[in-house]
Amino acid sequence: MNGPRRLPVVKFQDIKPELRQLQRRAFLRTALSLGGLALLTGCDLSTNSGVDAALKSILRFDDKVQAALFSRRCLAQTYPPSAVTRPFRFNAFYPEWQVRGVPEGWRLEVAGSVSEKTPWTIAALRNLPQVEQITRHICIEGWSQIGRWSGVPLRAFLQRIGADLRAPFVSFRCFDGYSTSIDMASALHPQTILALDFDGQPLAAEWGAPVRLRIPTKLGFKSAKNLQAIEVTRIFPGGFWENQGYDWFSGL
Amino acid sequence: MPLHHQPTRSAAHPVMIRVLHWVWVYAIGCMVFSGWQIYNASPSLPFSFPRWTGLGRWLGGALAWHFSAMWLLALSGIAYLAYGFTSGHFRRDFGIPTPRAVSRDLWSALTFRLGHRLGHYNAVQRLLYLGVIGALLAQVATGVAIWKPVQLGALLSLFGGYPSARNIHLTIMFLIVAFTIVHVVLVAIFPRTLVSMIVGTPAEPKDRT
Numbered sequence: 001m002n003g004p005r006r007l008p009v010v011k012f013q014d015i016k017p018e019l020r021q022l023q024r025r026a027f028l029r030t031a032l033s034l035g036g037l038a039l040l041t042g043c044d045l046s047t048n049s050g051v052d053a054a055l056k057s058i059l060r061f062d063d064k065v066q067a068a069l070f071s072r073r074c075l076a077q078t079y080p081p082s083a084v085t086r087p088f089r090f091n092a093f094y095p096e097w098q099v100r101g102v103p104e105g106w107r108l109e110v111a112g113s114v115s116e117k118t119p120w121t122i123a124a125l126r127n128l129p130q131v132e133q134i135t136r137h138i139c140i141e142g143w144s145q146i147g148r149w150s151g152v153p154l155r156a157f158l159q160r161i162g163a164d165l166r167a168p169f170v171s172f173r174c175f176d177g178y179s180t181s182i183d184m185a186s187a188l189h190p191q192t193i194l195a196l197d198f199d200g201q202p203l204a205a206e207w208g209a210p211v212r213l214r215i216p217t218k219l220g221f222k223s224a225k226n227l228q229a230i231e232v233t234r235i236f237p238g239g240f241w242e243n244q245g246y247d248w249f250s251g252l
Numbered sequence: 253m254p255l256h257h258q259p260t261r262s263a264a265h266p267v268m269i270r271v272l273h274w275v276w277v278y279a280i281g282c283m284v285f286s287g288w289q290i291y292n293a294s295p296s297l298p299f300s301f302p303r304w305t306g307l308g309r310w311l312g313g314a315l316a317w318h319f320s321a322m323w324l325l326a327l328s329g330i331a332y333l334a335y336g337f338t339s340g341h342f343r344r345d346f347g348i349p350t351p352r353a354v355s356r357d358l359w360s361a362l363t364f365r366l367g368h369r370l371g372h373y374n375a376v377q378r379l380l381y382l383g384v385i386g387a388l389l390a391q392v393a394t395g396v397a398i399w400k401p402v403q404l405g406a407l408l409s410l411f412g413g414y415p416s417a418r419n420i421h422l423t424i425m426f427l428i429v430a431f432t433i434v435h436v437v438l439v440a441i442f443p444r445t446l447v448s449m450i451v452g453t454p455a456e457p458k459d460r461t
Contacts, residue, residue, distance in 0.1 A: 045313050055313075058320040069403045076402045136414060138401065141294035141311060144414055217402050245312035247319065252402040 045245035056245075063249040070251050072189055076216035079134045084199065085145035090206050091220065093178065093240065099205045100176050100226065108211060109229035112171075115162030122210050125196060128152045128160065133191055135216035137223065138252060140241075149214045151195035155188045163232045171237035172213055175228040180239035182215065182222060183249065191216050194227070219250040263452035264370040268335050273449055275328045280388075280428065282307060282321035287425060289314035296419060319399075326392065346382055349375035369456045370448050384431045387424050394421040 045052050090096045107119030132150035158165065165188065171181040186192060195214040196203060203209040208225025215222050221241050231237070242248045265273070289306030293314075308314030336342040349357075353375035361376055368374075373381065397408040397417045411417035439446050447453055 045316055046309075055316040055320055058323070059316055062319050066400075069400060071403060074403055074405070077405060136401075138414060139294070140315070142290065142296065142418060143294045241312070245316060247315065252400065 059245075059247045062247055066247075066249040066251045067183060067185070070183075070185060070217070072185060074217075076133075076135050076191055076252070079136070079146050081134060081148065083146050084134060084148050088147055088199070088207075089143070089145055091139065092176070092225070094176075096206060101205055102210050102226075103175055106175075106210060106228075108227060110161050110231070111229055112231040112233045113164035113167045114158075114232050116160070122196065125152055125157075125194065125211060129156055130196070131193060133193065133214070133216065135191065135214075137216070137220050139220040140246060140250065148199050149193065149195040150197045151193045151211070151214065153190060154192045154194055154213070155190065157194055158187065158232070167232045167234050169233050169235070169237055171231045171233055171239075172224040172227055173229040173231070174224050174226045176226045178224055178226070178240050179237075180213075180222055180224045180242065181237035181248075182213075182218065186215065186217055186251065189215070189217055217252055219246075219252065221246065222250055262455060264448040264455040265452075266339070266341075267452065268331075268339075269341070270449055270452075272328050272332050272335075275324065279321050279325040279328060280432075282317055283325060284425060284429060286314040286317035286321065290318060291422065296415075296422065322395065325388075329388065329392065345373050346378055348382065349378045354379055368442050368445070370445065370453060372455070380431065380434070384428065387427050387431070391421065391424045391428065394424065 045055060092099070107121060108125065109119050110117055129152065130150055131153055132148065134146060134148045136144050136146050138144040154170075158170070163170075165184060168184055169181050170184060170187040171179070173179050182192075192213070192215045195208070195212050196210070198204070198207040203212060205226075208227075211227050212225040213223050213227065238248070285305055285307035288301035289308050290311060292300045292303070292306060293311040306314060308317045336346075357375040361374075393407065394411055394417050397404060397411055398414065398421060401408045401414050401417075408414060408417055411420050444453070
C-alpha cells in the first residue's frame with residue numbers, strides 16, 4: 001500500500017537567494033522605468049489615484065480648449081480621387097473576421113430630443129440629399145489614410161428629424177457593441193455625414209454597413225461604423241474608448 | 253563698526269533659470285517618454301521603443317500625459333522667452349557666435365583645452381543652446397500642427413501635410429534627446445555645473461589669471 005504522496009517541501013531558506021535576486025530585479029525595473037520620473041508609472045487613467053484624477057481633469061480642460069479652437073467654417077482638406085489610399089486599412093476594436101453583418105430588419109433608430117422618432121430604412125436615407133468627400137482619416141494611433149465617402153449631411157438629417165440643435169451632445173450606438181458621441185457644433189459641421197457609400201460602393205460590412213458616421217474634423221475612432229441608433233441628448237453620453245480614457249472631444 | 257563692502261558676484265544662473273531648468277527636465281521627460289509610448293502604438297519606422305521606457309502604460313494613458321505635460325512645457329517656455337528678452341539674458345549670453353569663434357572653441361573643446369567658466373557661455377555652448385531652443389520651438393509647432401491638423405491647416409501645410417509633420421516631430425525628438433545626452437555627458441565632466449544649476453554658485457570671472 002502506498003502512503004500519501006509527499007509533496008516536496010521548499011523552505012524559505014532554500015530559495016532566499018533566488019527570491020532576493022528576483023526582488024532586486026523587480027526593484028531595478030521600477031527604478032529604470034524612466035516613466036517613473038516621480039514613481040508615476042502606474043498612472044494610466046485606470047486607477048482612482050490622485051495623479052490619474054489630475055490627468056483626467058486636464059483632459060477635460062483640453063476638451064474645452066479644443067471646443068474653443070473648433071470653427072464650423074474651417075473645413076478639413078479634401079483630396080483628388082487619385083489620392084485615395086488603396087487598399088484601405090480595416091480598423092475596429094476587434095479583428096476583421098469578427099465583423100458582423102447587418103441584422104435582419106435593420107432600421108436606424110433616432111431617440112432623445114427629436115420630434116420625429118420613426119426609424120429610418122436605407123432607402124429613406126438615400127432619398128435625402130447626398131454629398132461626397134475625399135478626406136483624410138487620422139487614427140489616434142498616428143496612422144492616416146485618405147478615403148472617399150458619400151451620404152447624408154448629419155446637419156440635414158438632424159433638421160429633418162426635428163432635433164433640438166441646442167442640445168450639447170449627439171450619441172451613436174452601433175450593433176457591434178461600439179458607441180461614441182460628439183458635440184453638437186461638430187455634428188452640424190458641413191463635412192459631418194452619415195455615410196452610405198465608400199469608394200463609390202454601398203458600404204460593405206467591414207466599412208460599416210449599412211450606415212456609418214464620417215467626421216473628418218475628429219480622430220478616426222469618432223467615425224462610428226454599423227450604426228444602430230442616434231440620440232440627441234443633454235446627458236454626457238461618453239463612448240467605448242472615451243470611457244477608457246481617450247479624450248472625449250478628440251478634434252482635429 | 254566693521255563695514256562689509258565685499259563686492260557680491262551675481263549667481264552663475266539666476267534663480268528663474270534654475271527653476272525653469274528643473275521644470276523642463278520634468279516636462280520634457282514626460283513629453284519624450286509618453287511620446288515614445290504614443291509612437292509605439294503605430295510605429296512609422298521599423299523599430300519600437302523598449303516598452304519599459306514608455307510613460308502612461310497604454311496609448312490612452314500616454315496621450316493623457318502628453319496632452320497634460322504640453323501645458324507645463326508651453327507655459328515654462330513662454331516664461332523663459334519673456335524672461336530671456338526682458339532680463340537681457342539672451343542679449344548678454346546668447347549672442348549668435350561667429351563661425352570663427354565656433355571653430356576656435358570647437359577645436360579647443362575637441363583637444364580638451366576649452367576652459368569652462370561658470371556663468372559664461374563659449375561659442376560651442378551658445379550654438380548648442382540656441383540650437384536646442386530652436387528645436388524645442390519647432391517641436392511645439394509640429395506638435396500643435398498634428399494635434400490640430402484641420403483647425404490649424406495652414407501650420408500643417410508648412411510641414412508638408414500630416415504624415416510629413418508627424419515624421420518631423422519624431423526627428424526633432426531625436427535631436428532633443430541627442431542634445432540631452434551631450435549635455436548630461438558634459439555635466440558629468442564638469443560636476444560643479446550641476447551644483448551651480450541647483451544652488452546660486454557665483455559666476456566665475458570671465459578670464460582667470
